[in-house]
Amino acid sequence: MKIQFRGPAQSQPLQENKPVQVKFEPPPARPVMPDPVQQRRNQDSFAAADPRTRQAQLLGGGTTFHAFTPTPMPPAGTPMPPGGTVVSTAQVLKPTPTTTGAVSPGVQAAIDQLDAFPPEEQPYGLTTLLGEHRGTSAEDVAFRQELMTALGSDRVAQLMTQLHGMPDMAPGLARTLLSAATESFSVEEQGKLVQALGPDLLGEALAWGVQNASNPLGTDREANEARMQGLSRMMGALHSLPPGSPGQAEAAAALEGIQQGQPAGDAPGASTAAWIVANSGSDALRSEFAHGYLEAFKADPSSLAPEEARAVAWALGSMTQSPTNGVGPIVELSGTQRTDFLGALTAAEAPEMQTGTHFQDAARAGVNEFLMDVARLDPAGFSNPQAAKDLRVETFLQASLAVDGDFLHDSPGTHRALATLFANDTAGIVDASANPENPLSGGRDKPLVKFFDHVAFRGEDSRSLVTDALQKYLGVGAEQGIVDTLAANKGSADFMENRGGNALARNMGFVLGSLFQGARGALQAMDDEHARKTAIVDVMGSLMETTLEAIPGVKDAYSQIKSGTGDRASVDTVFEWLGNHFAGDIDASKDAVTELSGAIIEGAWDPFFGNSALDGANTEQLIAMFGMINVGVSRADGSTGDPGINIGAGYVP
Numbered sequence: 001m002k003i004q005f006r007g008p009a010q011s012q013p014l015q016e017n018k019p020v021q022v023k024f025e026p027p028p029a030r031p032v033m034p035d036p037v038q039q040r041r042n043q044d045s046f047a048a049a050d051p052r053t054r055q056a057q058l059l060g061g062g063t064t065f066h067a068f069t070p071t072p073m074p075p076a077g078t079p080m081p082p083g084g085t086v087v088s089t090a091q092v093l094k095p096t097p098t099t100t101g102a103v104s105p106g107v108q109a110a111i112d113q114l115d116a117f118p119p120e121e122q123p124y125g126l127t128t129l130l131g132e133h134r135g136t137s138a139e140d141v142a143f144r145q146e147l148m149t150a151l152g153s154d155r156v157a158q159l160m161t162q163l164h165g166m167p168d169m170a171p172g173l174a175r176t177l178l179s180a181a182t183e184s185f186s187v188e189e190q191g192k193l194v195q196a197l198g199p200d201l202l203g204e205a206l207a208w209g210v211q212n213a214s215n216p217l218g219t220d221r222e223a224n225e226a227r228m229q230g231l232s233r234m235m236g237a238l239h240s241l242p243p244g245s246p247g248q249a250e251a252a253a254a255l256e257g258i259q260q261g262q263p264a265g266d267a268p269g270a271s272t273a274a275w276i277v278a279n280s281g282s283d284a285l286r287s288e289f290a291h292g293y294l295e296a297f298k299a300d301p302s303s304l305a306p307e308e309a310r311a312v313a314w315a316l317g318s319m320t321q322s323p324t325n326g327v328g329p330i331v332e333l334s335g336t337q338r339t340d341f342l343g344a345l346t347a348a349e350a351p352e353m354q355t356g357t358h359f360q361d362a363a364r365a366g367v368n369e370f371l372m373d374v375a376r377l378d379p380a381g382f383s384n385p386q387a388a389k390d391l392r393v394e395t396f397l398q399a400s401l402a403v404d405g406d407f408l409h410d411s412p413g414t415h416r417a418l419a420t421l422f423a424n425d426t427a428g429i430v431d432a433s434a435n436p437e438n439p440l441s442g443g444r445d446k447p448l449v450k451f452f453d454h455v456a457f458r459g460e461d462s463r464s465l466v467t468d469a470l471q472k473y474l475g476v477g478a479e480q481g482i483v484d485t486l487a488a489n490k491g492s493a494d495f496m497e498n499r500g501g502n503a504l505a506r507n508m509g510f511v512l513g514s515l516f517q518g519a520r521g522a523l524q525a526m527d528d529e530h531a532r533k534t535a536i537v538d539v540m541g542s543l544m545e546t547t548l549e550a551i552p553g554v555k556d557a558y559s560q561i562k563s564g565t566g567d568r569a570s571v572d573t574v575f576e577w578l579g580n581h582f583a584g585d586i587d588a589s590k591d592a593v594t595e596l597s598g599a600i601i602e603g604a605w606d607p608f609f610g611n612s613a614l615d616g617a618n619t620e621q622l623i624a625m626f627g628m629i630n631v632g633v634s635r636a637d638g639s640t641g642d643p644g645i646n647i648g649a650g651y652v653p
């Protein structure tokens with residue numbers, strides 16, 4: 001059944017606010033509650049700051065609420081200590097209050113103050129008292145635990161029930177009370193509170209709380225985020241209880257409602273729910289969440305929206321590390337289904353990016369972790385190893401094309417994941433890209449070119465991963481790669497026709513052509529001269545590493561660059577040698593460095609023209625091999641007629 005939420009109207013501001021500093025003098029007078037206008041501007045029972053639209057509050061508006069950070073809950077299944085208190089390893093807390101009925105004078109005074117409130121106002125009173133001890137110090141934590149324990153879960157559950165009569169303030173008050181409950185009560189007792197609150201208010205409290213925690217300018221944003229992470233772990237813990245436990249059905253219904261976009265917020269419902277699920281600490285909940293979308297997708301491939309595919313990836317990427325790293329459900333899809341899923345995952349539409357900055361970062365990080373899980377998978381750990389390999393290759397191809405899209409946004413995490421994908425299966429990725437008959441290529445527009453452009457040349461964080469992989473694949477220095485294999489076989493007809501030589505030659509040409517096209521795209525886009533020099537030295541220099549490491553006056557500078565200690569002078573030294581040696585010029589303009597990159601790539605042909613390579617070679621067979629290499633070059637650079645790198649001759653753009 002679809003959950004109907006009583007969410008605030010779109011025009012109402014969504015705020016977390018500073019607690020009212022109420023001074024109580026015994027015997028207390030009847031507290032004065034905020035007027036209706038003030039109530040609508042309050043969340044978590046604290047007076048509002050300046051009124052703003054909800055959009056402004058979520059995306060950029062400041063708040064003044066100082067939330068306490070709840071003591072983290074343990075993973076699902078961890079036994080609770082006596083009294084239900086979770087002791088954080090990050091802070092030293094005072095002992096759990098005893099359950100004999102004796103309480104400290106301060107807590108007793110707080111209970112007396114609470115009792116002085118009219119019954120219908122006591123939820124507000126309790127959150128105010130908790131707000132006066134909202135810090136993370138041992139004293140504040142101990143006070144909250146002792147107060148909640150002294151009141152007992154039954155009385156707090158009754159206060160939760162009363163929130164239904166306070167619709168404007170209920171979501172904020174509920175978050176405060178539930179947060180205190182997570183550090184004071186057992187999971188079973190927390191379930192009673194959730195049951196009393198009901199799915200509608202629980203859904204509102206969680207959804208608005210996630211969005212508040214994403215407000216980039218909000219005061220105490222980190223504390224708000226920590227509190228929502230604690231409530232997410234509560235959701236995971238409730239999911240792990242035996243079926244039918246109090247609060248379990250309400251928690252499930254609340255999450256389902258959020259997925260369906262109720263209440264409507266700036267983030268898609270699937271994305272908000274994924275934030276909660278990813279932070280839940282429960283692999284069972286994460287798996288169940290992803291399973292629901294995937295089963296609907298299998299029945300109707302058009303049912304999966306891009307934000308839903310990314311919600312699935314976010315949930316799976318947050319799972320505890322295992323041999324399958326949470327990607328098993330995607331490996332198990334059929335080939336067409338995997339293609340469609342990855343297409344939705346990398347689609348241009350990105351409604352998640354219309355939210356607070358921190359929500360954007362969290363969503364992107366969740367998907368990047370999924371991409372990294374795919375990169376690190378071990379095909380042997382799956383019942384269908386080939387399907388796992390195919391997932392890795394196709395993930396690289398589709399994500400490379402989308403690397404600069406609104407969602408992935410050329411983020412360092414995306415670059416690392418793509419570089420790791422390339423490094424862990426360079427041969428498979430190059431072959432799938434170069435082979436038009438490979439169903440994984442899908443006729444796509446040069447994903448390898450875009451990868452080299454954005455990850456190898458423009459991005460510096462993951463550049464070394466790419467160059468190391470290229471060295472191993474081609475065979476630079478001590479590495480034995482495809483260039484060594486082709487040169488050693490000298491175009492032998494048997495090798496070329498019967499032992500994979502033609503495919504290797506095509507792939508060599510394709511990777512070199514792609515590297516040049518990627519270099520051209522990146523270097524023409526770089527306005528900073530030093531950045532262009534650094535890219536040439538790091539990427540193209542890696543192809544000449546053996547030579548550079550043997551040249552006096554250059555080898556020390558190159559060694560410093562490789563170790564990460566190189567400065568501008570080191571880069572200039574190596575760049576000038578490369579420029580003089582390959583182009584007879586040290587011009588670092590965009591056009592000049594583009595031509596230089598092609599001249600350096602042409603050096604990959606050198607192994608075919610040494611005496612040992614030519615000795616005993618059949619000229620016609622050798623020329624036929626060169627021709628096949630250039631077929632690969634042509635496919636990579638999109639040229640017709642003569643390819644960009646001629647048969648062993650000088651570079652022709």
